[in-house]
Amino acid sequence: MESTEMKRAYSVWRLLRYCDTVDVLLMLVGLLGAVGDGVCAPTLLIIISGIVDEFGKGSTSQRFMAIMSKYAVYIIYVGLGVGLASFFEAAAWIKTGERQASRLRCLYLKSLLRQDESFFDLQGANAAEVVNSVATDTLTIQDVIGEKVPQLAKNSVTFFASYLVGFCMVSKLAAVSFAFMPLLVVPGLLYGRTLAGLARRMHAEYGKAEAVVEQAISCVRTVYACAAEERTLREFSHKLENSVMIGLKQGLAKGLAVGSNGLVFAIWAVLSWYGSQLVMNEGVHGGKVVAAGLATITGGLALGTCIPILKQLLEASNAGERICNLIERVPTIDSADNRGLLMEAHKVKGEIEFKNVSFFYPARPETPVLQDFTLHISAGKTTALVGVSGSGKSTVISLLLRFYDPLSGFISVDGTPIKLLQLRNLRAQMGLVSQEPALFAATIKHNILFGKEGASMEDIIQAAKRANAHNFISQLPDAYETQVK
Template sequence: MLNRFSSRQRQALRLGWRFIRPYRTQALLALLALIVTAAITLSMGQGIRLLVDQGFMTQSPHLLNQSIGLFLLLVLALAIGTFSRFYLVSWIGERCVADIRQQVFDHLVYLHPGFFESNRSSEIQSRLTADTTLLQSVIGSSLSLFLRNALMVLGGIVLLFVTNPKLTSIVVLALPLVLAPILIFGRRVRNLSRQSQDRVADVGSYVAETLGQIKTVQAYNHQSSDQQRFGATVEAAFEVARKRILQRAWLITLVIVLVLGAVGVMLWVGGMDVIAGRISGGELAAFVFYSLIVGSAFGTLSEVIGELQRAAGAGERIAELLAARSEIVAPADLQRSAPRVSGRVELQDIRFAYPSRPTPPAIDGLKLTVEPGETLALVGPSGAGKSTLFDLLLRFYDPQQGRILLDGQDISCLDPQDLRRHFALVAQNPALFFGTVEDNIRYGRADATAEQVEAAARSAHAHEFILQLPKGYQTHLGDAGLGLSGGQRQRLAIARALLVDAPILLLDEATSALDAQSEHLIQQALPTLMSGRTTLVIAHRLATVQHADRIAVIDQGRLVAIGTHRQLIAQSPLYARLAALQFNNVTEM
């Protein structure tokens, strides 16, 4: 356990160094300013000794003026050094955290979708925000405090020995007593800090999940249950935080008692030496100053170590995200597809099971060929594997057996981005993003002109309702298109797919959310939209696909029948049963 944990700690340290390294110059300047300010602070002890022995004790105004002048000069230098140190360290903290956030996001957007099935997006969001904020605080403040106070402790002890070895021995004897609780409690704080970060992430995840589905929550009057569950989550986070705070409080208390207790003993011994004339009052004043410096630095170190332990936990969580590797990557022997493929798709003995659900397979030995320009409908019961085929075509997953060919090329030999530019997807639940209507239509083709955006919207019969929005194409949409009807969101998604003008069109229940009038308009436009494109259509309503070139019937991941609507009515019992259920219901209505 300890070996594993120390390995994770080293990983977090390497992560921090990796992001600080590009700013070595600023870091060295900050370190220089830190050393200078620490040295000036320590030299003030000698200034106090001179002030007491040559200013006060001699009762000489001239020597007093010199001592005060030197003291004020040190104060000015300390102020300049502190400004430089604070600015540079804070700048490095903000810059490094901005780089961390950018790199983590850049890494996440290329991970395969399977990663997000086993890792909650809200948990990832917490790492990207809360954990990086903690790192910013540590890099931009706590780390500087740690180094500064460590220098103060070392320098203070050296000057204590120079000033009075006898009294210093009292302080040195107390050091092991101070270090012991730091090491013991520090380990406990480190473990609790990681647990605390995980519990805080749970709180954020629950909030995001509940508020993201607030209509469902309220529709089922689930608020009281969610309040109880959230309360339990919050209390769990509080309990871990309470334990961590308790350990840190004990650590700080012990350090204060031991260090200041040693200072008290030292003052008694030193006071007796002053009375006996063995040391001067200035030496004792300087020694007291250094003792307080060392004691307060130790107290600060004990606090900062707790922050560093929390940062180590946050660093581990960030490092885990950066260490995640996508299972879908460009192969070493990379091939390039044609600038525009004809759209021939061939599935050869495909077998696939989701990693989280290894049995039964979602696709089981499926063979299928789609010719260029053909419209193929995929029908079958829910869970038959239709949407999984789209996931495999877009290479969100790779099949465990078999091959998928695009114009004769194995798609596993293509760069995933090169492959996906040949497809346009309209999902069953269209994804819209925060931004304007125009931004959402242009999502897959950033260089499209306003005229091209409008033409795509017209083809998707979205232009009319867009013009009725407050600012037309410049109207800002809420998260996930909040404020639009399901049919309006679907038509925007269709317009987006049209603007991409890919040779292969994937329609996953693309008209399922449309009202009768909108569906009628889309059905009228579909022949024009599909012209010259290979189109695969997933549909549960057979009326929308009965005029497709061919219809493939999928059941339990297998291709059970393929043909035209009329052929399947006669040849496929499953299709005939589905058709009888749907068309009889329509007749009855």
């Protein structure tokens, strides 16, 4: 258990590695603002203590108005302090949260695009989840940094400052109220633990229903062909039944959580009775009793608000761990590695040789694809690989482009093993047209430019002609500026 907590704490600190100097300064300013915001409420209670005492002294009108004017000025100062501190608190934390989340998104996507094919093969069904993490996990981290951390800092300061004020004013009353602290924490526990758990279950159930809709829409022709519309609707309704039951439980839990705030009035009743005993028997000023009671209750409620935030911090630490693990992962076949020999394009002949190559896919180690495979392709020759599905035709191309590395044997281009070549330089010497080509949501011109950044329009037209696509593209209304959808 201890190692798990240390691991979570370490994952939180790992995120700070990606902060720059501006982020550190923003967090310090935001922390000072949170401290100022947190001490404002206890400070106001000190002023209220003096006001209540003045109400009971029976001073002359002139003296009473002078004192009230003085306290009004103090309250104005506190109000200005709250406004200023809150502004710096919110502005600084939201700004740094946005900056850090944006930086993590860029680093995450950069690292994700850097990974080799085997990484996505081993992810299997979780591949989509890995891709979606760039949005979901970074949003979680941004929300925690921008809102939850300052709330936690502010409420923690409010808790300590309130009880400090309470003990300084009426220590006996503060000690009695300390015993009621667990009751003040109950609303926070109900909100944080029960409602958060039900919300996760609700999200999971909605995910099951969304999967039915997604499959039906993506394969709508099959649904129509099999006359499965009614069956799809029934399945969708069935998946929603559990979410309805969870929603009822969520409503009940939320009602109990909101209703439990009534415990504050019961606690205040006890403190009022005990405070009256202190006033009558020990001569304690009524203003101090009122301020000490309000301070301890305020501090207890602030502590109860901190508990669900701690849970969200742990969720953010888990998200940070997933993001940092991918950002720091260095693939075996690294496209960002600039080491290796360079091939000059005008000197490349194109002689390819596979020698004693054996290979199986990482996700299917029990199924060998190539065993002691040898092939020689002469430069300038056209070679066709023929075989049944699964015989390794596409695998040969994947190995040549170093999407994967063979388990044994070697592959060479013009007599040089491809493992010794710089990966980007190797792939720049080849052109691949797959069986099912994918087009990006951009113009035809920009899709062709993915193959060679910075190419001129003449180069683009020449590439299209060599692919027998120029005549077709020229007949489109916008030619090479046609948007691919």
